Each structure stands twice: as C-alpha cells, then as structure tokens.
Amino acid sequence: MSKDKFDYFIKGEKNQYEVIIGLEVHAQVLSNSKLFSGSSTKFGAEPNSQVSLIDSAFPGMLPVINKECINQAIRTGLGLNAKINKNSVFDRKNYFYADLPQGYQISQYKNPIVGEGKVLLDMPYGSKEIGIERLHLEQDAGKSIHDMDPSSTFVDLNRSGIALMEIVSKPDLRSPEEVNAYIKKLRTIMRYLGTCDGNMQEGSLRADVNVSVRKVGDKKFGTRCEIKNVNSIKFMQMAIEYEAKRQVELLDEGKKIDQETRLFDTKKNETRSMRSKEDAHDYRYFPDPDLLPLKIEQKLIDDLKKSLPELPDNKKERFINEYGLNSYEANVLVSEKEISDYYEEAAKLSDKKLAATWMMGDLFAMLNDKGLNISNSPISAKNFAELVQSIKTGEISGRIAKEVFEIMVESGDNPKNIIVSKGMKQQSDPKELEKIINEILFKNKDKVDQYKSGKEKLFGFFVGQVMKQSDGKANPQLTNEILKKLLKG
Amino acid sequence: MSEIIKKNLSEIIELLKKKEIKSEELVNLYIDKINKSKKLNSYITTCFEHTIQKAKEFDKKPNINSLLPGVPLAIKDLFCTNGFKTTAGSKMLKNFIPNYESTVTENLWKEGAILLGKLNCDEYAMGSSNETSHFGNVINPVAKDTVPGGSSGGSASALAADLTPATIGTDTGGSIRQPASFTGTVGLKPTYGLCSRWGIVAFASSLDQAGPMTKSVKDCSIMLEAMAGFDKKDSTSIEKKKENYSKNLKTDIKGLKIGIPKEYRVENMPKEIDELWNNGKRILKDLGAEIIDISLPHTKYALPTYYIVAPAEASSNLARYDGVKYGYRSSKGNDLIEMYMNTRSEGFGDEVKRRILIGTYVLSSGYYDAYYLKAQKVRQLIKKDFDENFGKIDAILTPSTPSSAFKIGEKTNDPISMYLNDIFTVPVNLAGLPAISIPAGLDKKGYPLGLQLIGKTLDEQNILNIAYAFEKNCNFKNEIKNWWL
Numbered sequence: 001m002s003k004d005k006f007d008y009f010i011k012g013e014k015n016q017y018e019v020i021i022g023l024e025v026h027a028q029v030l031s032n033s034k035l036f037s038g039s040s041t042k043f044g045a046e047p048n049s050q051v052s053l054i055d056s057a058f059p060g061m062l063p064v065i066n067k068e069c070i071n072q073a074i075r076t077g078l079g080l081n082a083k084i085n086k087n088s089v090f091d092r093k094n095y096f097y098a099d100l101p102q103g104y105q106i107s108q109y110k111n112p113i114v115g116e117g118k119v120l121l122d123m124p125y126g127s128k129e130i131g132i133e134r135l136h137l138e139q140d141a142g143k144s145i146h147d148m149d150p151s152s153t154f155v156d157l158n159r160s161g162i163a164l165m166e167i168v169s170k171p172d173l174r175s176p177e178e179v180n181a182y183i184k185k186l187r188t189i190m191r192y193l194g195t196c197d198g199n200m201q202e203g204s205l206r207a208d209v210n211v212s213v214r215k216v217g218d219k220k221f222g223t224r225c226e227i228k229n230v231n232s233i234k235f236m237q238m239a240i241e242y243e244a245k246r247q248v249e250l251l252d253e254g255k256k257i258d259q260e261t262r263l264f265d266t267k268k269n270e271t272r273s274m275r276s277k278e279d280a281h282d283y284r285y286f287p288d289p290d291l292l293p294l295k296i297e298q299k300l301i302d303d304l305k306k307s308l309p310e311l312p313d314n315k316k317e318r319f320i321n322e323y324g325l326n327s328y329e330a331n332v333l334v335s336e337k338e339i340s341d342y343y344e345e346a347a348k349l350s351d352k353k354l355a356a357t358w359m360m361g362d363l364f365a366m367l368n369d370k371g372l373n374i375s376n377s378p379i380s381a382k383n384f385a386e387l388v389q390s391i392k393t394g395e396i397s398g399r400i401a402k403e404v405f406e407i408m409v410e411s412g413d414n415p416k417n418i419i420v421s422k423g424m425k426q427q428s429d430p431k432e433l434e435k436i437i438n439e440i441l442f443k444n445k446d447k448v449d450q451y452k453s454g455k456e457k458l459f460g461f462f463v464g465q466v467m468k469q470s471d472g473k474a475n476p477q478l479t480n481e482i483l484k485k486l487l488k489g
Numbered sequence: 490m491s492e493i494i495k496k497n498l499s500e501i502i503e504l505l506k507k508k509e510i511k512s513e514e515l516v517n518l519y520i521d522k523i524n525k526s527k528k529l530n531s532y533i534t535t536c537f538e539h540t541i542q543k544a545k546e547f548d549k550k551p552n553i554n555s556l557l558p559g560v561p562l563a564i565k566d567l568f569c570t571n572g573f574k575t576t577a578g579s580k581m582l583k584n585f586i587p588n589y590e591s592t593v594t595e596n597l598w599k600e601g602a603i604l605l606g607k608l609n610c611d612e613y614a615m616g617s618s619n620e621t622s623h624f625g626n627v628i629n630p631v632a633k634d635t636v637p638g639g640s641s642g643g644s645a646s647a648l649a650a651d652l653t654p655a656t657i658g659t660d661t662g663g664s665i666r667q668p669a670s671f672t673g674t675v676g677l678k679p680t681y682g683l684c685s686r687w688g689i690v691a692f693a694s695s696l697d698q699a700g701p702m703t704k705s706v707k708d709c710s711i712m713l714e715a716m717a718g719f720d721k722k723d724s725t726s727i728e729k730k731k732e733n734y735s736k737n738l739k740t741d742i743k744g745l746k747i748g749i750p751k752e753y754r755v756e757n758m759p760k761e762i763d764e765l766w767n768n769g770k771r772i773l774k775d776l777g778a779e780i781i782d783i784s785l786p787h788t789k790y791a792l793p794t795y796y797i798v799a800p801a802e803a804s805s806n807l808a809r810y811d812g813v814k815y816g817y818r819s820s821k822g823n824d825l826i827e828m829y830m831n832t833r834s835e836g837f838g839d840e841v842k843r844r845i846l847i848g849t850y851v852l853s854s855g856y857y858d859a860y861y862l863k864a865q866k867v868r869q870l871i872k873k874d875f876d877e878n879f880g881k882i883d884a885i886l887t888p889s890t891p892s893s894a895f896k897i898g899e900k901t902n903d904p905i906s907m908y909l910n911d912i913f914t915v916p917v918n919l920a921g922l923p924a925i926s927i928p929a930g931l932d933k934k935g936y937p938l939g940l941q942l943i944g945k946t947l948d949e950q951n952i953l954n955i956a957y958a959f960e961k962n963c964n965f966k967n968e969i970k971n972w973w974l
Contacts (some may be wrong), residue, residue, distance in 0.1 A: 053589060057809040059582065060591060060688040062723050092805050094852070096829055103808020155813070284852035286861060289695035289802050291724050311957045383687070 001068075006125045008175030009216060011253040017213040018366070019244040020221055023236075025186060027165045028140070028204040029072045029198040036063030036106065039394050043202050047156035055161040057101035062290050065090075065356045069163040072195040073137050074304050076165055076298065079311055080132050082117025084301050090137075090291045093283045099142035099155050106168075109285040112136035113294065119189070120313055121181045122331055130182055131170030159203075165196070171210065171221065176237035183207070183233050188312050192337045193223050206231040211243045213251065222247070223257040227264050227271055237252035239264040243271045288338035300412050315340055319424050323352040332360055338374045342381045349385035351392040358388055362405055378409050387415040395419065397476055417456050428475040433482050435468075436474070440465045441486060450489060461481065491518045498655040498708035499735075501647045505558050508551070509889035512544035512559030512603070517699060519561055521603060523652050524638060528973040529628045531637075531647040533566050534574045535606040543603040547550060555601035556715045556735075563653035565644045566607040567614055568594045568699070569688040575606065577690040578612040578622035578640075581810045581817045591688025593657065593699045596699050600715040605653055609643030612838045613807065614664055614692040616640050617910045620700055621840040628897070629672060630969050631936055635894040638668030638910075644702050647670040649969055655703045655712050659689060661696045663890075663914025666926035669702055670889035670939030673928040673967035675709045675956070676702045678914075680947045681921035682727035685720030691806040693799040694725075696918040704967075706927065706957040710734035715947060729947070737950055740958040743777030747955070748882035752788035755891060761932045762888050769886055769929055769940045772962050773955070781882055786873040790867045797851050797864035798919070803841075804848025810836065843904065872920040879945045879953045884952055889939035890924040899939040905947050923949045927956045937967060940968065 010017045034041060037054035054061045077084050091109040114135035119127045142160035146153050167186065173179050187198035187205060198205050212224035227243060230236045242264075247257050261280070262271040287293075307367050310318070312334045319330040319340075332341045333356060346355045363384065367377060379387075389403060390396045396404060396419060407418045419425050427433060440462060441448050450459040462483050493501065493510060497881040504510045520537050538724040540561055547559035569575045569587035576582045590598075598604070611621040619627040619642025629637040630650040637646040641658025645668030648656050660678035669676025677700045684699040691697060714734045720726045720778030749770060754763070770780050812818035812832030819831035837845070851860035878885070893913055901909040917924040922943055940959075944952035 056814055058587070058589070058815070059575070059585070059809070060587075060686070061689040062687050064722060064724050093803050094808060096808065096811060098813050098825055101809060101814055103811060104805055139509075234927075282854045284805070284849065284854070284857075286801060286805070286852055286857070289693070423683070 004125055006123070006174065008177065008213060010213065010248045012248045014252055016019050016216045017244070017248045017251070019174060019240065020171050020212045020214060020224070021179055021240060022171035022210040022224075023173065023179065023182065024208040025167040025169075025183070026206050026208075026212070027076075027167060027186070027190060027198070029069050029137075029163035029165055030194060030196055031066060031068045031163060033066055033068075034161040035066055035137065037161055038156060039161065041162050045158055047154075047158060049158065051160065053158040055101065056447060057103070057155055057318045063106060063288070065291065065294070067162065069137060070113070070294065071136060071300075071304060072163075073165055074301060075193045075308065076167075076190060076195045077114030077117065077135055078301075078305055078308055079193045079195070080114070080117035080119060080135065080167070082132055082135065083115035085111065085113055086113055086296045086298070087111065088113040088136075088294045088296075088304050090288045091285045092288045092296065092442035093285055095281055095283060097141065097144075098153060098156070099144045099160065101142070101157065101160060105137035105139050105141065106288055113296070119182065119185055121178060121185055123178065123181060128178065130172045130178075132171050133168040135165050135167045138164050138166055147277050151298060172213075179209075179236055179240060180233050183236070185312075188335055192309055192311055200232050203231060206381065207236060209236055209239060211240055211247070212257070213244055213247045213391050222251075223259050225257065225259065225271070226261050228261055230264050230273060235266055238269055239271055242269060246271065287311065293310065309337070313485070323356070325349055325353070325356055329360065330410070336374065342374050342377070342384075345381035346385040350388040354392055355385065355388045358384070362402065366405075366409055378412055379405075383408060383414045390415055390419065392424060394428055394475055394477070396424060397472070400424050400426065400472060425473065426475045427470050427473045428478055430482060433474060433478055434467050434486070437462075437466060437479070437482055437486055440469060459487075464486070494518050494651045494654070495652075497705045498703055499705065499711060502558065502560060502711070503656050505551075505560065506553045508907075511559075512547040512551070513541060514560045516540050516544040516603070516605070517557070518547060519652060522650075523606070525974050526650055526652055527803075528627050529630060529646050529650055529652075531609055531643040531650065531652060532563065532606045532623050532626050533576055533578070533609050533643070536573055536604060538575075538604055542607050547601065547603065552601060555599075556711060557597060557600045557602040560602045560654060561605035562597060562602045563605040563608050563647055563656055564594055564645070565610050565641050565656065565658045567610055567659050567690045568657070569690065570594055570604060570607065573607065575607065575690065576624070577614070578624060579837065579841070580608045580623040582690070583623060583817065585816050587688075589688060592685035592722065593689070593716045595659070596716050596718060598660075602715070608641075608653075608656060609646050611642065611664075612638035612841050613690065613803070614640040614659055615803070615840050615844055617667060617907050618895070618897075619643060619646075619668075619898065620897065621838055623838060626897060628973070629894050630895055630971075630973070631672060632934075633972060634896050635936065636671070636897050638671035638894065640664040641668050641676075641702060645669055645676070648672065648674050648702055648704065649967065650971075650973075655701065655708050657699055657712065657716060658702050659692070659697055659699050659916065660914075661692050661698075662797060662918050663911040664917070665700045665702055666889050666912060666914050666924060666939070666941060669926045670679055670928075671894040671937065673937030673965070674702055674704055675925065675927050676700065677709050677713060677925040678917065678923060679713065679717060679947070679949055680727070680923045681924070682725050682917075683717045683939055683947065683949070685718070685726050687720055687722040691803040694806060695802060696795075696799055698918070705739060706953060706960045708924075709736060709925070709956075710738050710953050713953075727947070730862060732950060734950055734953055734961075738957050739954050742773070742955050742958045743949075745778045745884065745955065746781050746882040747773050747778045747785035748781050748885040750783050750785045750788065750885060750887060752785050753887045755912065758888075758891055759932070762891060762938065764932045765938050765940065766886070766888050768961070772959055773886065776958050776962060778955070783878045783882060783885070785878065785916070787867065787870045787874050788916055791871055792908060792912055793921055794864045794867045794871065795911070795915040795919060796847065797860050798802055798868060800844040800848035801852050801861050802848070804845045804852065807837075807841070807845055812836070840869040840904075868919045871916055875916075875920045875922060875943075883945075884948075884955055885943040887941045887943065889913060889941040890939060893932045893934065893936035893938050915941055918926055923952060925952050925956050926958060928967065929959075929963055930965060935968065937965075
C-alpha cells in the first residue's frame with residue numbers, strides 16, 4: 001500500500017485513462033428525534049413503532065424543524081471547513097413511492113445550509129485536498145420490504161423523516177483508495193463532532209457514486225454515471241473499478257457513454273443501468289410552503305464553533321509536536337476519537353512513545369482478535385499506562401510484559417497486582433544477579449574457556465541460562481552488562 | 490320553530506350565561522331544525538349523541554366565564570375532529586376518522602363550544618359554489634336554485650339557515666368571504682398565520698387560513714378571539730399575544746382613511762355592485778372616515794397568479810392521498826403504480842384533478858421558471874402594492890364578489906368564469922392580509938351582496954371596528970324565508 005506516487009490509471013487497448021469520482025454521501029444526523037417530528041430515531045425498534053402522524057403524512061399535519069438537527073448540520077459544516085449559509089430553504093422533492101408517505105421528500109435544493117468546504121486526505125503519496133460542494137439537510141424515506149411475502153410489499157416507516165445530511169464532494173477523487181480515505185476521513189470528522197455515528201451496517205452512512213473517465217492529459221470531464229445507494233466502502237471500491245473499466249471499454253470501442261443512473265449488484269459485482277437521463281424523474285422541486293426560510297444567526301455559528309472538539313487534523317499536528325510521534329503513528333492514533341482519547345490518557349501517565357508502540361502493536365492486535373473496539377477494551381487506559389511504565393522503568397522486561405498483558409486481558413486486573421502476586425518483578429539487583437551469574441559461570445567452566453578463546457556466540461547461551469535460572473525475571477540489560485564484565489575478568 | 494336560533498351568537502351566549510336557556514335545550518332546537526333541513530345538504534356528518542352528551546355535561550357544571558359557554562357549533566369538514574369523520578368533501582376521505590383534533594377546533598372546545606356536526610364544502614376546498622363536493626351540492630337558503638358559494642358553502646348555508654349559531658371556514662382564495670357574501674353573512678379571513686393550520690386538511694399551504702363565519706360583526710370578533718392564537722406545531726404561525734377583539738370592538742371610526750382601489754372596478758361589473766360600493770363609501774364617509782382613491786396596479790395579475798401558486802401547492806399537498814396509508818383505495822390494479830392511478834382517478838373529483846394537473850404542469854422542469862417562479866415574483870409585487878398604500882390609508886373597501894349568488898349548474902362547465910368569482914378576494918390571500926366580508930345590500934332579485942374591508946397585517950381589530958360601525962348604519966336585513974321546511 002505504501003506507494004510514493006499516484007498510479008491509478010486504467011489501461012485501455014489504445015489509451016490510458018484517469019478515473020474521476022465524486023461522492024454524494026448520505027450521513028444520518030445523530031439526534032434523538034426526527035428532522036420534522038418528535039419521533040425517536042433509535043435503530044432496530046419494532047417496525048412502525050417510531051412513527052408520528054407527521055411521519056406518516058396524515059391530513060393536516062405540518063413539519064416543525066428540529067433545531068438540534070440544524071445545529072448538527074452547522075457543526076458538520078464547520079468540521080468540513082465550509083461556509084455556513086445564513087439563509088437556506090427547505091424544498092419539496094416530489095415523487096410517488098410507497099415508503100414516502102407525504103408523496104414528497106423535504107430536502108434542500110437551491111439553497112443548502114452549508115456551502116463549499118474541504119477535506120484533507122493523507123495519501124501515501126502525500127496529502128490531498130478534496131473539495132466539498134455543499135451539505136444539505138433532508139428527510140430519509142421509510143423502508144420497503146419486498147422479501148417477506150411473494151405478492152405484497154411491506155413498509156416500515158421508522159426511518160421515515162429521520163434527518164440526513166447529504167454531503168456532496170467535488171469531482172476531486174481519482175481512485176478507489178482515495179474514496180476509501182475520503183469516506184473514512186468524513187466518518188472520523190463526524191464521529192469527532194458527534195454529528196453522525198458513521199455506522200454503515202445500520203445504514204447511517206451510504207453514498208451515491210459518480211464515476212467518469214477521461215484520457216490521461218485531457219482537461220474535459222467525460223460523461224458520468226451515477227451509482228446509487230452503495231452502503232460499504234468495499235462495495236464503493238468494487239463498483240468504481242467495475243464502472244471505470246466498463247466505461248474505458250466503451251470508449252476504446254469508439255462508443256459513447258450514456259449519462260445514466262446505475263445500480264451496483266453486490267452478488268455479481270457489476271453495475272447495471274437503472275434509468276437513463278431521459279427517464280430521469282422530474283422532481284418538481286419548490287420551496288416547502290409549510291416551512292419558513294431557515295435563518296441562522298452569526299451568534300449561533302460562533303457559539304457552535306467555540307464548542308467544537310479538537311478535530312483530527314489539528315490533533316494529529318499536536319500529537320506529533322507534543323508527544324514526539326511520527327506522522328504515521330499520529331495518523332493511526334487520531335483515526336478515531338476514542339482511540340486518541342485512550343492514547344492521551346495513557347500517554348499522560350507513561351512514556352509517550354512506548355505507549356504508542358504498545359497500543360498500535362499488542363493492544364490493537366488483541367482488540368482485533370477479539371472483535372472489540374477501544375471503548376470496550378478489557379484493559380483500561382490507566383492500567384495500560386501502568387504496564388507501559390513498568391516496562392519503561394525496568395520493573396519488568398518486554399517479554400514478561402507480554403505475559404502480564406495476557407493476564408490483564410483475561411482478568412482485567414491492574415499490572416502491579418499481577419506482577420506482585422505472580423512474582424513477575426524483574427530481577428534488577430546487581431548483587432543478586434552477580435550471584436546467579438557467578439554460579440552459572442562456575443558450572444560451565446568449559447564454555448567460559450571456549451568463549452574466551454573466541455567463540456563469542458556462546459554469550460547467548462549464558463544469557464539463556466541466567467533467564468532460566470531467574471524464571472525469566474532477570475533484567476536483560478543488567479544481565480548483559482554483568483555477564484560481559486565477569487566474562488572479561 | 491323557536492325564535493332563539495334566529496338570534497346572533499352574542500345574544501345566544503347572553504341567554505346561556507344568564508341561564509335563560511340550557512345548553513341541552515339549545516342543542517335540541519338546532520337538532521330539530523337540522524333534521525328538517527336536509528334539503529339544503531349543508532351537513533355531511535352530524536354527531537347529535539355527542540352534542541347532547543356534551544351539552545348535558547355543560548349544564549351540570551356550566552362555566553359561564555368562557556367565550557363560548559355551551560354553544561353548539563358546526564364546523565367545515567376540512568378541520569380534523571378527533572373521533573369524527575373528516576372528509577374534506579372528498580370520496581378519498583369519505584370514511585376517514587382522525588384520532589387528533591385541529592388546533593383551531595381544539596381552541597373552540599376549550600372555550601366551551603360543542604361540536605354539532607361537520608359541514609359540506611367543495612372537495613379539498615377547491616371550488617366557488619360547493620358543487621365539487623363528493624357529498625353533493627349545497628343549496629343557498631336565500632333561494633332554492635342558487636349556490637351558497639364556496640368552498641365553505643355548507644358553512645354559509647347552515648349559518649344563514651340557522652342550523653348553527655356561528656361556524657368556521659377556511660379561505661384560500663375567498664372561500665370564507667365569497668359564500669358569506671352570497672348568503673348575507675359575515676366572514677373574516679384573518680392575517681396569514683393568525684390561526685393555526687395544524688389539523689386542517691391542506692389545500693394551498695401558503696394561502697390557507699381559517700376564519701369565522703357569523704351573523705354579525707360582534708359574533709365574528711368573539712369567534713376570532715376564540716380560534717386564533719400562536720401554535721408551535723405550525724411553523725408559519727405568528728407568535729403574538731392574544732387579543733380581546735370583542736371587548737375592544739368600537740364604532741368610532743372618525744378620521745380613518747379608507748382606500749378605494751380603482752382596479753377593482755372591473756369590466757362588465759353589474760351596475761348594482763357599483764351602486765353597492767358607492768353606498769358603502771357614503772356610509773363610511775357619513776361616519777367620519779375619509780375616502781381616498783388608490784391604485785393597486787398589479788391587481789389584474791392576481792387571479793392568474795393565484796391559479797398557478799394554489800394548484801402548484803395543492804398538487805404536492807394532495808400527493809399523500811395515494812391509497813397506501815389511509816383513505817380510499819381502489820380494488821383494481823396489479824401493481825403499485827396501477828393502484829396509485831386507479832385510487833387517485835376514482836378517489837378525486839374533476840376539479841381536484843384539474844388543479845393537480847395544472848399544479849404538476851407549472852412545477853415541471855422547463856416550465857417552473859415561466860410559471861411558478863414568475864407567479865411568486867408577481868405575488869411579491871401584489872403584496873408591495875398593498876404595503877405601499879397602507880402607509881397612507883387604514884383599510885381598503887371593495888366589493889366582495891362581482892355578482893350575487895348564481896344558479897346551480899350555471900358555471901360548472903366553465904371553470905374560468907367560476908374562477909372569476911374570486912377576483913376581489915384572491916389578492917388578499919396572495920398578500921397574506923386580513924379581510925372581512927359584510928352584508929351590504931340586496932340585488933334586484935333580493936339576493937344579498939357583500940362588501941369587503943381589507944386591513945393591514947394583524948390589523949383585524951381595525952377592520953372589525955369599521956365593519957361594526959358599517960353594520961350599525963347599513964340596515965341590512967337578511968330575508969331568509971325557510972322555504973325548504
């Protein structure tokens with residue numbers, strides 16, 4: 001993965017092509033209630049148990065904007081370094097579908113709440129800026145369930161009316177890897193902000209992917225196709241790869257690309273035409289007369305700005321400067337807010353560099369193994385710091401530390417207790433060590449002679465014996481020093 | 490037949506307060522006449538058991554300090570009433586029983602009023618003659634072959650026929666004022682946002698406004714006071730203090746400046762309307778008001794603008810009636826699209842379909858700018874016309890309608906001529922202003938004619954005062970002869 005040069009090009013028969021990608025990410029706003037009603041947004045409830053008269057569009061029902069959703073959109077906009085529009089408008093997007101009770105979706109068309117912004121990606125070949133075109137708020141639709149009955153469709157309106165942020169990127173992405181990095185970065189920023197949980201399995205984050213190709217060196221964009229509603233990064237990457245190849249093949253054959261909406265079939269790993277531009281819906285957008293234009297005071301923006309947490313880009317900078325981490329380490333440790341919190345808590349109580357090494361090594365490997373994440377780690381940050389500090393002060397060796405770590409995982413106990421109760425403390429008393437070493441040298445006179453006559457490889461043998469004799473508790477550094485001294489004599 | 494139900498609401502309230510009549514007795518008088526007046530077809534639903542029950546409860550523990558103590562009221566069938574069928578005059582909702590109560594009706598019940606029944610109206614309030622109702626046309630008690638106007642035609646008819654002491658309607662382009670004018674009653678369309686729209690079946694959201702329909706101006710002020718108020722469930726509701734319209738009612742209008750817009754003198758307007766208007770001016774002048782000629786230059790664009798904006802919003806508002814969740818569903822069709830098409834083809838009447846088609850058209854890509862967007866711009870100009878004049882005048886006097894009640898069936902095949910009936914009322918909705926129609930005379934057939942007073946934003950008190958003074962000096966007498974009994 002570590003490439004120092006961008007090299008994602010598709011080779012056609014005649015030409016080499018560059019892939020142009022733009023994403024429309026739909027991120028579910030983290031809020032207790034829906035965008036225009038008081039219904040709960042909790043995931044996984046009984047079908048149709050979180051539906052108000054407004055969500056199911058009963059006659060005479062009216063939407064009332066949920067201020068928390070507005071604040072969340074502003075926070076996200078600020079996190080994307082974007083312009084917050086003090087005047088925005090909610091429009092109706094009209095179409096008929098069984099899971100759209102109003103017969104229209106309330107969205108923002110011409111005047112979104114957030115304007116242009118940018119996101120910074122750390123790619124192996126350097127950092128890259130991806131432009132944000134806009135962010136707007138809209139209602140989610142309900143869910144049609146087609147596979148419960150052969151002749152009918154069931155509708156669950158729990159999701160109907162939940163607030164979504166549609167984040168539209170500029171066509172600045174050039175490869176599936178960049179898409180991967182972009183989605184992860186967006187998710188990280190929103191999780192830091194607490195504006196979207198980014199949970200793709202629960203559908204909190206999904207995207208429409210716009211793909212076009214052009215000959216390397218061309219300035220003009222090619223005709224794009226939109227792949228609708230892809231709900232995992234892996235599928236996005238697969239869809240892009242398939243779609244780019246398909247377009248390149250068409251162009252190489254001298255054919256034209258039709259602008260159309262396509263679906264990604266995850267089973268067959270291919271995109272299929274859903275509807276052409278001619279068949280595109282006419283959504284008849286117009287400002288929703290039930291809602292006044294949304295006005296945002298500068299003071300609200302200022303207040304929200306002040307309350308924003310430190311965001312990943314800034315935190316990374318700080319980790320490098322404050323904790324002496326390298327760029328790679330800092331990147332990994334800020335990738336999730338919970339990870340960075342854990343690290344900071346541990347680093348305050350222990351050696352900063354060693355804590356980073358142990359976190360990214362043993363701790364992450366263990367969490368990965370157990371399918372856990374940092375928030376439900378069996379080792380608390382405080383205990384983890386104690387362990388790191390025990391290594392740093394020479395109380396235990398790195399090898400013993402791994403044993404202590406295992407016991408900590410199983411028992412949740414703190415390392416001090418484990419070291420004491422299991423007698424795992426490192427032997428660091430020079431007098432005691434000298435005694436042990438002298439005994440070993442005395443018992444192995446022949447090997448000492450061989451060593452002295454030049455067979456220096458035997459040094460390892462002596463170390464091994466010391467470890468064996470001390471149940472592995474001998475301080476390795478001290479052992480080395482004393483061994484060298486005594487073998488000289 | 491008791492003389493009591495011929496009385497005005499304010500007089501009936503006095504009788505109830507003085508315990509000269511019990512609520513139950515009063516209710517029974519109305520029930521009796523309603524039962525004998527089915528010919529008028531003004532009621533879609535009655536709920537007499539409920540009404541009597543509530544009246545008995547009131548009589549047991551009368552709270553005479555409320556605004557409408559034990560007063561039975563019938564309501565336009567566009568207001569959702571908890572537990573009682575709410576049809577909007579449509580086949581689509583013919584069996585729809587809401588489990589919620591509109592804010593406005595809730596306000597009335599809180600003031601002691603009792604639901605007497607649901608009144609006929611044009612389907613989804615789309616019409617000017619109450620002939621588009623799925624439940625049949627309503628007859629104007631003024632004369633058996635005439636329409637009561639629309640869309641609040643059932644309300645106007647029931648009120649004029651003494652089948653309810655007062656009522657409420659909704660006014661999107663004249664639906665309160667025009668039927669009031671046709672039946673010799675008072676109808677007020679408040680400032681947009683004064684009365685909550687929550688729980689009212691929507692026609693055109695940016696124009697719809699509920700308002701009172703009564704036999705007198707004083708009644709009108711009592712009803713408005715009871716129904717108006719800020720509602721956080723309606724984002725377009727205006728946040729302001731409640732006003733005591735009835736207490737503050739006065740007849741002194743000396744020095745007020747009344748504007749007479751020259752653009753309202755339309756071509757082919759019957760001479761008697763012109764005379765009515767002149768007579769109105771004279772009365773106000775005699776009362777000490779100053780009459781000032783004004784110009785509202787964009788008036789001629791109001792009707793076309795209205796017939797773009799209102800259908801556009803309606804086409805979207807009515808999308809929810811799709812047979813999926815509630816209301817009528819066609820039994821025909823093999824898939825979702827066919828079910829939609831059959832449901833909406835069978836469930837909606839012609840006028841509703843016509844407006845959905847117009848609305849869909851004007852919002853379509855490629856036409857949006859030329860129609861909807863332009864109409865919104867013109868709407869601003871119409872509003873500006875009013876705003877500019879209201880700097881120098883206090884109210885505007887115009888005729889309410891270009892004619893008196895017309896014959897049943899006379900305009901049903903000519904939608905444009907039907908739409909023209911709203912020519913004087915529509916600009917007010919586009920500008921969001923309050924306006925009241927008051928009976929001002931009879932034409933040569935003996936049919937009532939109304940004059941309209943238009944006020945500044947939230948200046949309801951002022952137009953009520955002018956109307957009150959006018960009423961006292963106009964000597965209008967509505968001669969309803971109970972011919973249908």
